[in-house]
Amino acid sequence: MQKSRLPHLLFCIGLGFFWACTGNINIDENLNKIPQIFPDYTGVTVPENIAPxxxxxxxxxxxxxxxxxxxxxxxxIKVKEYGKQFAIGESAWKKLIESAQEGAIDVKIVTKTDEKWVAYKPxxxxVSPDRVDPYIAYRLIEPGYETWNEMGIYQRCVETFKQTEIxxxxxxxxNCVNCHSFCMQSPDTMLFHIRKDFGGTLVMRGNKIEKLNTKTPETMSPLVYPSWHPSGNFVAFSVNSTKQMFHTSDRNRIEVFDYKSDVVIYDVEKxxxxxxxxxxxxxxFETFPTFSxxxxxxxxxxxDSVTIPDEYEKVRYNLCSITFDPxxxxxxxxxxxxVNASSMGKSISFPRVSPDGNFLMFTLxxxxNFSIWHREADLYLLSLADKKVTALDILNSNETESYHSWSSNSRWVVFSSRRLDGLYSRPFIAHIDKNGVASKPFVLPQDDVDYYTQLLKSYNIPEFVKGKVNVTPYQxxxxxxxxxxxxxxxKN
Structure with missing residues (x-):
């Protein structure tokens, strides 16, 4: 049955927004321009299960x-501006999403000036029928350099605005908590590191938590950047000797580099x-491992290894692979x-393979090797079938695009970007179709549109998760x- 048209709606005040019974608005003037809105959601493709x-x-x-x-x-549905924002309720948003199906939601903003109603171009x-994983996990940390204050690993339900602590x-x-990673986007199999006092690597499988001491006489450091084997029986890690320095006259504020690095595999059972x-x-220098x-x-x-830090500008990483028999x-x-990036005078970091095995996204x-502080860093896509590399121009900006991860159905990516202010990294989501064509990205919706302006922390390592992580900060x-x-x- 076709839903009835609702031109006149009365909604009550609540939860920081309200609806108004306005009747029909008689437009006195139509502007031939699309309004500038923040966040910029114009023309974006969203999953059917996204928050308003x-x-x-x-x-x-x-x-x-x-x-x-x-x-x-x-x-x-008409939404009155309240508190300098347009905030549509969850139930009304779901109605719009359901009625749009695979189509579009048209939005027209009208303003009243000198008793005259002016309408912007819609x-x-x-709306994509491809659902997105219901959670994103990330670390919130000040964009500092050598010290930190409060930090944590959090999870956010993308279908609502609720954030909880992990x-x-x-x-x-x-202490520092970092490098969280999930096995095949599973909330029941994850790990992260704790550095400094009572440090170690915590591995969570189901209700069991293990603490590991991962520094060995044969390795230069404890385990660092992880990637789970899809079986859950192994984890690939880098081991790194990492340092940093500050630029005095460079558009990039800081340089983080490895004096040396290797890649190892951890056997979870043994x-x-x-x-x-x-x-x-x-x-x-080998780093940033990731399994197919x-x-x-x-x-x-x-x-190729060079003298660090004297030749840090000569360090350029290629994308490589090696077979593995578990x-x-x-x-x-x-x-x-x-991808021989060094032959192009470029460097690659953060390779991530789509779960369907068709594409590999990387940062160029x-x-x-630490692209998160390079303003020129952009996202690229490698087709694993024909080895064609494509610049994801629609995802990139004049600021840093860096860490990224795939949804479990391979139709969405979430990546960190500093495009809003050049300083803080924020999580942006974009649709990727089966042919590898990307849509315009959108920042993770928040209940308050000024949330990102007021939050003095960066989103670090955004990862899609198929459900809520139930381990508690107390555990x-x-x-x-x-x-x-x-x-x-x-073991050799």
């Missing part, structure tokens, strides 16, 4: 009243790490170079504080 997109007029104009009129083929949200350092004497000379050598969805290939970044724990004998920038703190930890052994 709240926004405000971002251009300077003098008016006494304003409405946003949302319309599909069967629904029309813009649209496009682990925070305020319960662990303000509490052992192992490697191969192709991943564990003095002649190359079938678990048969390990992708990683590799650069049954025998053996690697192939040859390393394939998939001028040099080095994490108790394990970190009270468990001695299992010593990991290096």
């Amino acid at each position: 997109l709240h926004f405000k007029l971002a251009e300077s104009c003098d008016y006494s009243d304003a409405y946003a009129i949302f319309e599909t083929g069967t629904e029309q 813009f649209q949200f496009f 682990a925070t350092n305020k319960t662990m004497d303000y 509490h052992e790490i192992f490697s191969t000379p192709e991943l564990f050598s003095k002649s190359a 969805p079938d678990g048969q290939t390990l992708y990683f970044c590799s650069a 049954a025998s724990r053996r690697f192939g004998e040859e390393v394939d170079t998939l 920038f001028n040099y080095g 994490v703190s108790e394990t970190a504080r009270n468990e001695k930890g299992i010593d990991v052994l290096f």
